[in-house]
Amino acid sequence: MQERKWSAKAFAPAHITGFFCIHDHEDKRKKGSTGCGIVLDRGAVTTATYTEELEDTLIFLNGKQVDGNTTRTVVNMLTDIPLLVESVTNMPIGCGFGASGAGALSTAYAVNDVLSLNLTSSEIIETAHVAEVVNRSGLGDVIAQSYGGVVIRTAPGAPQYGDVDWIPAAGKEVLCLALGELGTSSIISDPDLAWRINSMGKGSMKRLMKSPTFETFMQCSQDFAFGTGLASNIVTDIIEAVGSAGGIASQAMLGESVFVTVGPDRREAVIEALSEFGEPSAYYLNNCRAGLL
Structure with missing residues (x-):
């Protein structure tokens, strides 16, 4: 393994879904939603920090320690090394702005970087998408947050299964x-x-x-x-x-x-x-x- 960084920081934007369809599947990578939504200029910034003193992964949201089940699932899917994960958001939580997806996706990018896991973007997005599906916290936000703009989700699931199109909009x-x-x-x-x-x-x-x-x-x-x-x-x-x-x-x-x-x-x-x-x-x-x- 390459030498680990002490910390890494990543961003994922807010996403509002306007309408959607639910697509169930036993394979969590293929489960998701189709529909359309908009990506906004605010979101979640997550810092993942590695230190030898940590015994368990700790998750903080806006300065307060939380269970962070979806984010914790992301960490557990990627590593068994304890990390300090700190997310700061400037959007409403639990109100339809894709906060859990933004937290999961920014965490996946930060963990990949701090531990030099060398995952591709598709693998990182898949990890965050599956974590959302497993925790029932979302179905399509992660895909949209990976692209930006006015995103039409034309097929459900993680990148190798899902597909998107866009509406050009200033x-x-x-x-x-x-x-x-x-x-x-x-x-x-x-x-x-x-x-x-x-x-x-x-x-x-x-x-x-x-x-x-x-x-x-x-x-x-x-x-x-x-x-x-x-x-x-x-x-x-x-x-x-x-x-x-x-x-x-x-x-x-x-x-x-x-x-x-x-x-x-x-x-x-x-x-x-x-x-x-x-x-x-x-x-x-x-x-x-x-x-x-």
């Missing part, structure tokens, strides 16, 4: 209002809800591929949120208020959160509408992707 401001969490594990494990999700998701994908524009993505996402019944009363109220202000909004899947894109002419009106329900945050859609820092 950088756009994305206003977000995060209200709380939805239980990803319970939702993707509910047979009745999964049927509704897949029925609406397939229709959304067909519609998007006929007219692959950002505007179609937003409208498909909104229809998906309403059609699946995932949009709560408060989320519905926010989406309708934004529509009255001249914007188009939808729900971040899977979270009790709303995301909005709007032109500069209606920006202030949309912010005013969002502010009736909470304090919105501004992000930017761009082509950043996961990797070492």
Whole structure:
């Protein structure tokens, strides 16, 4: 083995899914989701540190020690050497921004580098994807976070099985209002809800591929949120208020959160509408992707 570095740092961006289909499979590498989402300019920065004093792997999130099951699974899949894993995020946790996927993916890149494991990017992405699937914390975020932009997941699974396409889109401001969490594990494990999700998701994908524009993505996402019944009363109220202000909004899947894109002419009106329900945050859609820092 090559000489180990003492520490390595990596980044993975936030990702919001607009609509999706669940694809189950016994092989965790082939399990995942299809659908479409957007990658944002914020995310998770993870530092992996090796020191001889450590007896067990320790995981910290924003300065607080946590179980970090998905991140721990990544470490355990890659090594039996204890590591200190510290992730710092500047996005909401558990609200549909792909935080667990960003943590898993940035951890995989950092661990690979600090221990000189010499894995390819596909192997690193596969590790993070499988960790998400095993812990039921996500199905498609890791793939999207590996590419950036407006990502259409056309086939499910890790890189050698999954496939993606893109909607060309210039950088756009994305206003977000995060209200709380939805239980990803319970939702993707509910047979009745999964049927509704897949029925609406397939229709959304067909519609998007006929007219692959950002505007179609937003409208498909909104229809998906309403059609699946995932949009709560408060989320519905926010989406309708934004529509009255001249914007188009939808729900971040899977979270009790709303995301909005709007032109500069209606920006202030949309912010005013969002502010009736909470304090919105501004992000930017761009082509950043996961990797070492």
